[in-house]
Amino acid sequence: MTDPRHHELGHHDVVVIGAGFGGIGASIKLAEAGIEHVILEKASEVGGTWWANKYPGCRCDVPSHLYSFSFALNPEWSNTYSLQPEIHQYLRKVATDYGVIERVRFDTEVTAARWDDTTKRWLLDTTAGPMSADALISAHGFLSEPAVPHFDGIESFTGQVMHSAQWDPSYDVKGKRVGVIGTGASAVQIVPRIQPEAKQLYVFQRTAAWILPHRGRPIRSWEHAAYRRLPALQRLVRALVYYRNEFLILPALLRSKRLDLIRKMALDHLEAQVPDRELRAKLTPTFAPGCKRLTPTNDYLPAIAAANTELVTEGITGLRGDEIVTADGVARKLDVLILATGFRVTDNTFPARITGRHGRTLREVWDSASMGGYNGTTFAGFPNLFMLAGPNTGIGHTSLVYMIEAQLPYVVGALRHLKERNVVALDVRPDVQASYNEMIQRKLRLSVWNTGGCSSWYLDKLGRNSTIWPDYTFKFAKRLRRFDVESYYQEVAPSVAPAELVYG
Ligand code: N01
Numbered sequence: 001m002t003d004p005r006h007h008e009l010g011h012h013d014v015v016v017i018g019a020g021f022g023g024i025g026a027s028i029k030l031a032e033a034g035i036e037h038v039i040l041e042k043a044s045e046v047g048g049t050w051w052a053n054k055y056p057g058c059r060c061d062v063p064s065h066l067y068s069f070s071f072a073l074n075p076e077w078s079n080t081y082s083l084q085p086e087i088h089q090y091l092r093k094v095a096t097d098y099g100v101i102e103r104v105r106f107d108t109e110v111t112a113a114r115w116d117d118t119t120k121r122w123l124l125d126t127t128a129g130p131m132s133a134d135a136l137i138s139a140h141g142f143l144s145e146p147a148v149p150h151f152d153g154i155e156s157f158t159g160q161v162m163h164s165a166q167w168d169p170s171y172d173v174k175g176k177r178v179g180v181i182g183t184g185a186s187a188v189q190i191v192p193r194i195q196p197e198a199k200q201l202y203v204f205q206r207t208a209a210w211i212l213p214h215r216g217r218p219i220r221s222w223e224h225a226a227y228r229r230l231p232a233l234q235r236l237v238r239a240l241v242y243y244r245n246e247f248l249i250l251p252a253l254l255r256s257k258r259l260d261l262i263r264k265m266a267l268d269h270l271e272a273q274v275p276d277r278e279l280r281a282k283l284t285p286t287f288a289p290g291c292k293r294l295t296p297t298n299d300y301l302p303a304i305a306a307a308n309t310e311l312v313t314e315g316i317t318g319l320r321g322d323e324i325v326t327a328d329g330v331a332r333k334l335d336v337l338i339l340a341t342g343f344r345v346t347d348n349t350f351p352a353r354i355t356g357r358h359g360r361t362l363r364e365v366w367d368s369a370s371m372g373g374y375n376g377t378t379f380a381g382f383p384n385l386f387m388l389a390g391p392n393t394g395i396g397h398t399s400l401v402y403m404i405e406a407q408l409p410y411v412v413g414a415l416r417h418l419k420e421r422n423v424v425a426l427d428v429r430p431d432v433q434a435s436y437n438e439m440i441q442r443k444l445r446l447s448v449w450n451t452g453g454c455s456s457w458y459l460d461k462l463g464r465n466s467t468i469w470p471d472y473t474f475k476f477a478k479r480l481r482r483f484d485v486e487s488y489y490q491e492v493a494p495s496v497a498p499a500e501l502v503y504g
Pocket of ligand 1: 059143149181184185205316341343
């Protein structure tokens with residue numbers, strides 16, 4: 001029996017979850033197609049990950065011209081690689097210019113979404129009350145849930161603990177004893193910013209990272225003027241960056257070959273920046289470059305080599321009062337512990353809130369096999385659910401915004417089909433989904449992500465790569481240009497409107 005409360009906050013043709021790149025892009029394309037929708041955002045601001053992550057030095061390591069919507073290029077980027085405040089400002093401007101802001105309900109978190117096979121609707125519980133929708137677009141973001149490791153004694157640690165994605169901007173590291181756990185993309189941006197301020201910095205490294213030279217530079221005022229006057233020029237620069245990444249970087253990552261050039265660049269960079277041979281040895285990775293995300297930076301290694309920094313490679317055994325203790329028994333006193341420990345990706349808990357037609361949550365389905373879907377967008381047994389930046393849409397060489405944008409015509413095509421053909425449920429065929437995932441896994445087999453000898457968030461607990469798209473990204477875009485209804489079971493509306501069936 002359907003809960004009548006689900007009518008209270010109203011019914012929408014489409015509910016979009018999240019107002020980051022995915023939700024904003026979806027809303028723009030839905031509005032263009034004349035599809036009624038609302039966006040539910042748990043924060044009080046748009047931006048998603050680019051609003052949540054405010055740690056010092058937070059910056060995108062993808063060039064700005066590419067890390068933006070193709071239909072809303074920004075001639076004003078101040079740097080070829082933008083800092084977080086500027087990316088957030090960009091997203092806010094796009095959301096305002098395209099009228100997205102008016103469709104966002106802020107401070108509204110979706111706590112549960114359940115497919116109701118009687119009404120052919122998604123019934124949602126939110127922190128602002130219940131509502132319902134014909135279709136759901138989940139743009140909750142796959143790097144949205146901080147991974148917080150447990151250390152013995154952390155509950156009684158007397159210092160402050162901050163995850164990189166939950167930075168407390170009021171905390172001042174000046175003169176403090178700071179510990180940073182992690183050496184990933186977030187840590188290499190944080191460490192150089194806090195090292196000059198801290199009294200003592202300890203960087204706890206479990207795995208050394210491949211650090212490449214950073215090519216960022218300020219964009220000159222004549223370039224701004226040229227991009228303003230000639231948008232085609234900016235599109236050309238964007239295309240050059242895009243095709244360089246596709247044809248120079250991707251083939252090396254896919255076949256785990258020709259990585260020598262990347263390895264040499266990184267080792268030369270290390271040698272030039274760290275004179276101490278012993279420290280260099282500790283900072284030299286033992287896996288293939290690209291297996292984990294490559295991290296370009298010019299100021300991380302000098303910060304590690306600085307006099308007030310100690311690189312600790314012994315494993316952490318626990319915390320005790322104001323101390324962090326390592327396996328060799330050494331205790332170091334800390335005022336603050338920064339967890340740059342990444343995100344829950346393959347074990348993200350948001351899918352546990354989404355229940356499909358057989359009463360199982362998406363999390364349960366994924367836990368019984370592995371995270372997977374069709375075209376990274378739809379899921380058998382979860383009708384009318386579309387996910388942006390879903391399984392195997394991640395990339396290690398280019399912009400995720402490109403992948404999200406590639407999904408939008410597909411989602412809009414499906415929603416148009418629902419509306420125009422009197423269809424109430426579209427459910428991807430399990431055999432189609434299975435053969436799609438076989439194809440993905442086959443293509444990933446020789447890739448550096450699978451064979452490079454590292455453990456990364458790209459792999460799930462079974463060692464299966466359920467995050468990366470293993471081909472040229474323009475092939476993904478081509479695949480999703482048209483909604484392939486033949487891959488779906490569809491149910492046509494009965495002569496009586498679903499709302500009347502339930503509520504009438
Ligand atoms: O997280 P990570 P991140 N004890 O998972 C260590 C995106 N991003 O936040 O390597 C000790 O990469 C862990 O050690 P190990 C980007 O897609 C983008 O840095 O597992 N150490 C590792 O060193 C990126 O890939 C930008 O041995 C522990 C680190 O913590 C993704 O976010 C900027 C530990 C986690 O590294 C995640 O990056 C920033 C433990 N118990 C982030 N647990 C852009 O510029 C974890 N670690 C676009």
